[in-house]
Amino acid sequence: MSIVKFGKSVVIVASATLLFACAGSNTDDEQQVVETVKPAVVPTPPTKTPEELAAEANAAAREAAGTTVYFELDEDVVSSKGRAVLEAHAWFLSQAENSGIVVTVDGHCDERGTPAYNLALGERRSKAVAQILMSYGVSSSQIKTVSHGEQEPVAMGHDEASWSQNRRAVLDYTE
Amino acid sequence: MIRSILISIIFFGSTLSVTAVAEEFDFIVSGGVDSARPVAVLPFSWQGDVNGPSQDAAAVISSDLRRSGRFNPMGRHELLQQVDNYDDVNVDLWKEKGIEAVVVGRITQVPDGRLKVAYELIDVYRKNQEIVNGKLYTSNRNKLDSYSLFVQPENLRFHAHRIADRIYEKLTGERGAFATRIAYVAVDRSVTKSHRLMVADADGYAAQEVYSSSQSIMSPAWSPDAQKLAYVSFENGRSEVFIKDIYKAGKALRVAAFEGINSAPSFSPDGNRLALTLSRDGNPEIYILDLNTGRFSRITNHYGIDTEANWTPDGQSISFTSDRGGRPQIYRKNLFGDKPVRLTYEGNYNASSSFTPDGKTMVMINRTNGLFHVAVQDVETGAMQTITETQLDESPSLAPNGSMIIYATVYRGRQVLSVVSTDGRFKARLPSKKGEVKAPVWSPFL
Numbered sequence: 001m002s003i004v005k006f007g008k009s010v011v012i013v014a015s016a017t018l019l020f021a022c023a024g025s026n027t028d029d030e031q032q033v034v035e036t037v038k039p040a041v042v043p044t045p046p047t048k049t050p051e052e053l054a055a056e057a058n059a060a061a062r063e064a065a066g067t068t069v070y071f072e073l074d075e076d077v078v079s080s081k082g083r084a085v086l087e088a089h090a091w092f093l094s095q096a097e098n099s100g101i102v103v104t105v106d107g108h109c110d111e112r113g114t115p116a117y118n119l120a121l122g123e124r125r126s127k128a129v130a131q132i133l134m135s136y137g138v139s140s141s142q143i144k145t146v147s148h149g150e151q152e153p154v155a156m157g158h159d160e161a162s163w164s165q166n167r168r169a170v171l172d173y174t175e
Numbered sequence: 176m177i178r179s180i181l182i183s184i185i186f187f188g189s190t191l192s193v194t195a196v197a198e199e200f201d202f203i204v205s206g207g208v209d210s211a212r213p214v215a216v217l218p219f220s221w222q223g224d225v226n227g228p229s230q231d232a233a234a235v236i237s238s239d240l241r242r243s244g245r246f247n248p249m250g251r252h253e254l255l256q257q258v259d260n261y262d263d264v265n266v267d268l269w270k271e272k273g274i275e276a277v278v279v280g281r282i283t284q285v286p287d288g289r290l291k292v293a294y295e296l297i298d299v300y301r302k303n304q305e306i307v308n309g310k311l312y313t314s315n316r317n318k319l320d321s322y323s324l325f326v327q328p329e330n331l332r333f334h335a336h337r338i339a340d341r342i343y344e345k346l347t348g349e350r351g352a353f354a355t356r357i358a359y360v361a362v363d364r365s366v367t368k369s370h371r372l373m374v375a376d377a378d379g380y381a382a383q384e385v386y387s388s389s390q391s392i393m394s395p396a397w398s399p400d401a402q403k404l405a406y407v408s409f410e411n412g413r414s415e416v417f418i419k420d421i422y423k424a425g426k427a428l429r430v431a432a433f434e435g436i437n438s439a440p441s442f443s444p445d446g447n448r449l450a451l452t453l454s455r456d457g458n459p460e461i462y463i464l465d466l467n468t469g470r471f472s473r474i475t476n477h478y479g480i481d482t483e484a485n486w487t488p489d490g491q492s493i494s495f496t497s498d499r500g501g502r503p504q505i506y507r508k509n510l511f512g513d514k515p516v517r518l519t520y521e522g523n524y525n526a527s528s529s530f531t532p533d534g535k536t537m538v539m540i541n542r543t544n545g546l547f548h549v550a551v552q553d554v555e556t557g558a559m560q561t562i563t564e565t566q567l568d569e570s571p572s573l574a575p576n577g578s579m580i581i582y583a584t585v586y587r588g589r590q591v592l593s594v595v596s597t598d599g600r601f602k603a604r605l606p607s608k609k610g611e612v613k614a615p616v617w618s619p620f621l
Binding site for chain 1: 391393394407409412413414435436438439452454458459480482483496498502503524526527540542547566567569570585588613614
């Protein structure tokens with residue numbers, strides 16, 4: 001094995017500091033170089049760890065799922081479709097490296113019914129979502145709930161097409 | 176009949192645009208005028224500078240009386256006489272036309288700039304002559320009321336409302352509520368301060384901003400002295416309860432900002448306590464805040480939603496909305512310990528309850544077959560009837576005399592305010608000129 005050939009494999013996977021170490025080493029003493037470098041290099045061949053791959057897959061899943069779950073009139077039950085959305089976000093939030101991330105669950109209602117009751121219903125929806133996130137392993141310290149009642153519709157119409165969009169809980173990562 | 180109403184409204188509107196009073200609303204009568212009593216309000220005469228009075232007092236009075244649903248003032252072009260005092264009223268002339276009462280008045284500018292406003296109310300059908308011992312005497316028994324007062328020119332319009340209150344009381348036996356105000360929330364999402372808490376005269380004039388925010392404002396509630404408003408603001412990102420002195424500059428007092436929701440404030444009749452909804456203990460419950468000590472006491476205890484507390488007129492009980500039975504219904508609880516009693520059974524959604532001052536009628540929002548309407552329920556018998564045919568009704572609020580209800584509804588795709596008489600016979604809309612309006616609350620007597 002030549003130092004040049006070995007050096008190539010180092011270039012692909014190793015860090016810049018490791019490269020520096022290689023460049024600075026004595027090319028005459030091939031055996032020594034191989035022995036010092038080899039333990040650092042051997043575990044690296046796969047380009048992505050299973051964890052990285054899973055994180056990427058989850059990011060794609062979250063992207064596809066979006067951040068909103070929808071509700072039926074009067075209800076705070078999260079549908080199976082909604083649960084799938086929450087599962088994707090829960091996986092992300094429950095990773096050790098994301099334990100510092102806090103998500104706010106904003107609960108909303110359509111315009112029908114009284115504003116004060118809807119404020120309470122919106123809270124119930126946001127808490128239903130929080131419960132599901134926790135059942136998927138998210139720490140309660142990572143979840144905040146805020147109800148907006150019927151105050152912040154996304155669709156301004158006064159028909160079911162708008163109402164179905166407004167009965168929602170939205171995951172918000174902007175703190 | 177209908178034509179005369181339209182004409183007088185146009186006249187009313189044009190009068191005001193001339194005098195440049197900021198008007199936020201139109202007033203469109205949408206039904207129930209047929210049962211109204213015919214009266215005539217003659218234009219008040221003016222003695223003063225060439226500019227004339229700043230307000231057409233007779234038009235203001237006429238409009239108030241019409242707005243009550245109880246009276247149908249004659250259109251100005253139909254008036255049979257142009258006189259300004261009791262002695263000159265030809266009662267027989269008005270009787271022929273079926274007019275029941277005539278209002279005359281005069282405004283005199285005095286040297287210090289104030290206005291002397293005088294008026295008389297004449298009952299056309301009451302005899303003013305009687306025979307005593309074979310002799311005919313003329314009395315003024317048909318003069319139901321007269322009134323004279325000095326006012327500042329800027330207060331002329333509000334004094335016209337006061338005169339309308341007197342007329343209403345003399346003719347119906349019930350206190351008038353025209354010289355009152357309404358608070359409401361105006362929403363215009365095209366501007367930064369999209370939400371504005373407003374106070375206006377009960378007919379929508381003289382609107383002024385109390386508070387504005389880029390975030391939502393909900394649930395305004397008057398203090399019994401009409402000096403303060405409690406309301407819910409999202410200015411800190413979530414619902415919190417504030418109390419603001421309307422007529423004093425300065426910041427609002429934040430009275431509840433606990434974890435969870437802080438909402439639905441309602442002052443006790445004595446003004447010392449504030450009922451409100453907090454979910455700080457896990458789910459929405461009714462609490463009462465003692466405004467003197469700052470202490471909260473919890474009134475309800477149930478895993479369902481309890482909210483929208485409202486005081487009974489005697490201050491001994493509250494009614495509130497709870498879904499402890501599955502769907503929102505109205506319950507009543509004595510503050511001294513009883514278990515809540517369910518009051519509503521018709522329809523699968525009843526909420527936003529309040530009581531007329533006599534405590535005999537409960538006003539609420541009812542949902543039947545998916546439609547939300549204002550409804551009234553006889554407290555004694557429990558009989559309920561819906562009194563509106565508008566869409567998506569919410570936030571009903573009674574006038575302090577219990578005669579009218581102002582509420583928010585959707586008309587032609589916009590949220591507008593409407594009024595309905597508590598007996599359901601008279602209906603009118605108050606569409607705003609711009610943006611949307613909601614959460615109306617009628618002030619106490621001023």
